[in-house]
Amino acid sequence: MKIHSAGLTDIGRKRDNNEDTFYADDQVGLYIVADGMGGHRAGEVASSTVVSSVKDYMEAFHTSPVAKDAKEGNMSPAATAVSHSIELANRVVYQLSQDQGSYKGMGSTAAVAYMHGDTLVTANVGDSRIYLIRGDGIEQLTQDHTLLAEHMRKNPNWDPNSASIPMKHILVRAVGIHETVEADVYEIQPLPGDLILMCSDGLTDMLSDEEIHQAVLEGGTLEEVCDRLVEMANERGGLDNITAVLMLLQKDGKGLLQKLFGS
């Protein structure tokens, strides 16, 4: 499977700095969105550290898979590697926050997508999301690790409007807060024509899944769709930093001759 992607991050309209960081590499098939938190620029440090740690780990795996990433439990080696890359990012951010007073308490979300062969590995910690847009459907491939989502999973009939506190903005899992973290990891069988959208909560707090879906279906280049999404979130108020990474999955472009004679 071949991937083309575009990504965009925007400060929004209310914040003084952009604590989101994203990464997209179509050669390796690696995509990361991280939304940092913590005062005095620590959020930016946290999210960029997550991106660089995951990137370093996954690039090494991509070049030469190592033994410790062998099939673990119910996951493939690629999924195991993604899980390990987030554990590494957690250790690095946690260590930084321990070593430097001004970084104390900093943390970040992590959403990672990695295309390995014909399998797409998705993983997340926090409330940055990954969506699969396939034909006329949109499906969130991640679960938010927020107090609200956690509570809703346990009490499906509970009315979220009755909350006295903004549970939507309280994370119950984040990278770099504790010594260890566990990411939710899934493996997806993608189909040609699938679109994968990765984003920070600055997008999903402003727009519903249906609005996001409609904006993608309006079409245009991948860059134009990312622009459109960010612009819509800003028009709604742009209360937080907004990041959108959009990937289009296509069949490998090998011609018949190449298939017959190798490449």
Place this chain on the structure above:
Amino acid sequence: MAQLILKFKDIVLKDFDLAGDSKTIGREPGNDIVVENLLVSGYHARVDAAGKDYILTDLQSKNGTFVNGEQVTSKKLKNGDQILIGKHLLVFSLDPDEVEEAEKLTEETMFIGVAQGTAETPSQEPETPSLASTAISVERPAVLSFMSGGGAEYEITRKLVKLGKGAEADVQIGGFFTPKVAATISRRPTGYHLTPVGRAKIKVNDTQVKGSRRLREFDTIEVGPVKLQFYYKG
């Protein structure tokens, strides 16, 4: 914008935007501002927006709430007020130019350690087990049962299960025309999704699957000569 700046021994730990709504302060993880220190009560104090003002209220805490050195039960906050809770200091900071902005919701994302908090505060009400068990379907283990193969079962534990004739397949399906991998079942937050691979023809309940399909309990999956039934375990 109105903010509470949490400090400990002159080190800034975190800024909290008040943004026109209420915040609770305490040791329990259910608070908006969690201060993990034994001198802090479970639910120690709260700050409520009242128009453009913010009112601090002590929630009958064990060790009291102090503003600029004086113990208070309730007080309207002024710019620069220093709120002492245990050994932690919360500084109330107001940007006069942005007071109108305070009426809009711009809460900072915060983190709370639910697992840790629960372990440290045994007084917290125990979770009702019956509620916890009504989890979404993906957390329920599922099995594939061979309808035409003597009742053998395959429990879906892997994130991605491959069905086919090849060595890489988790569920072995014979048949001359069966591809190495004919279909996959992906286990994810929204449930179990069946996706045919390549041009393999897979039927669910006698209808050929196009694209992919979310499995429902007791769906019958037809792969080559084999019929499988999908259902939840237990």
